[in-house]
Amino acid sequence: MDSRRAEAASRTFVLPIRVYLEDTDAQGVVYNASYFRFMERARTEWLRAQGVDHDRLRQEHGIALVLASIEAKFKAPARLSDVLYVSAEMIGASGARVVFEQKVRRGGEDGQLVCQGRAEVACMDAALGKPRRIPATLTSEGK
């Protein structure tokens, strides 16, 4: 694998998530807000794959990551007992913002597209509550 592919791979994380009763609703499908929980789990694991988590960012860098905006397009329903593959791919970073593309697929990493999302995360100075430049460890610049 050449370094460019390796870098691209490091920018994507895929988390398998089993659908439990808690995630579904009386229409018999996964409830819409559940997808936002799933996408947040995938972004958190993407972060952990970069070697940091929310606590370390706060303690070592004085940084809090805050969701600035998110959108989701629902393409197909998912149901109880499905295994969903939820990805977080960093597709851009500039100044104090990181943008993730997120896909939820069913039954496999190349399975049916259930939901497509886009999340914009702001990097905040935890003490001052103001936007702050993203640390290089979170973007490819530092690698």
Add this chain to the structure above:
Amino acid sequence: MDSRRAEAASRTFVLPIRVYLEDTDAQGVVYNASYFRFMERARTEWLRAQGVDHDRLRQEHGIALVLASIEAKFKAPARLSDVLYVSAEMIGASGARVVFEQKVRRGGEDGQLVCQGRAEVACMDAALGKPRRIPATLTSEGK
């Protein structure tokens, strides 16, 4: 109030929602997916204000309303014990789709804007699972 303002008013519903522990997270603020639960509550109450609910739509019209897409921009944090005013305003309807603009304000109907959303709801034939024209009772056309 002239009929045009009355019609506009009937297209907007504002639901006050108290923030409980369940809605918050360890960052001390309202968790992002909670806003999608709040916005769905407001759309449901908007529907009820039109004289229908999910059950009646299914039983009397054979229709299921399904969220096609939703987006939210987070403008300011909300916290435990806050009272949020969550609006659902129908800003468009064509064919099988209804579009809602949704605002979450804090402390009053004209309070600080906490979150701004936009939801696109698809009207589906519950038996066939295919898009179906929105019944006139849900839009101003029928009034």
Add this chain to the structure above:
Amino acid sequence: MDSRRAEAASRTFVLPIRVYLEDTDAQGVVYNASYFRFMERARTEWLRAQGVDHDRLRQEHGIALVLASIEAKFKAPARLSDVLYVSAEMIGASGARVVFEQKVRRGGEDGQLVCQGRAEVACMDAALGKPRRIPATLTSEGK
């Protein structure tokens, strides 16, 4: 109303809660963990009815209320669009513990019993993380 009945009334709070999609699951009924969210909302409103909330308790008394144990017996299912009446009644207090009996009824304050709960709340010193005597404002002793 004599003072004894007034005191008993002040020990009970009943909160009406509409069931939304978020509260239900694919079995078509209210999901079990939702009842624990509902009961916590009722305990919080009970607290507010005593003139305090979580923030004031922490800031003015240095106290955090923490759930020590809870149990629920599910008597009948509740469904989408139901209005549930969720009560919190303080049935005992000693040392650092307060015990609540909680009932979830459907359709009215005297409606069908859906769920019966019992919650034991511990009063903790927020700074020391140790049990602390309940302030008299939370029990009838102070009235």
Add this chain to the structure above:
Amino acid sequence: MDSRRAEAASRTFVLPIRVYLEDTDAQGVVYNASYFRFMERARTEWLRAQGVDHDRLRQEHGIALVLASIEAKFKAPARLSDVLYVSAEMIGASGARVVFEQKVRRGGEDGQLVCQGRAEVACMDAALGKPRRIPATLTSEGK
């Protein structure tokens, strides 16, 4: 491993669960209702380990498993990023009821006890809505 130990092992399932923001609250710890979601996940995986799931039980046996009662004692707080080990152990079965003991431990299968639960599940005839004898495949009797 002799057959008695094997049988005991088959009666216990332990599911590791990462704590995400969605599971926590503004007190900085795992929110109480989250433990009921976690315990339900572990009971569902216990069921799957017996070779069945909710759908198969309904379709092949005409059975719905319904939570009759549950209790939890909270022993210690858990926090964001913790890995919890949530067990479901069948400790009794008679007639239409199965009883599970459930433990939530932190950091390992022998880690600190965070929460101790007990769940009573009723086996219902899905069509008639009446209690029905548990199928032998769910208890050791059938093995």
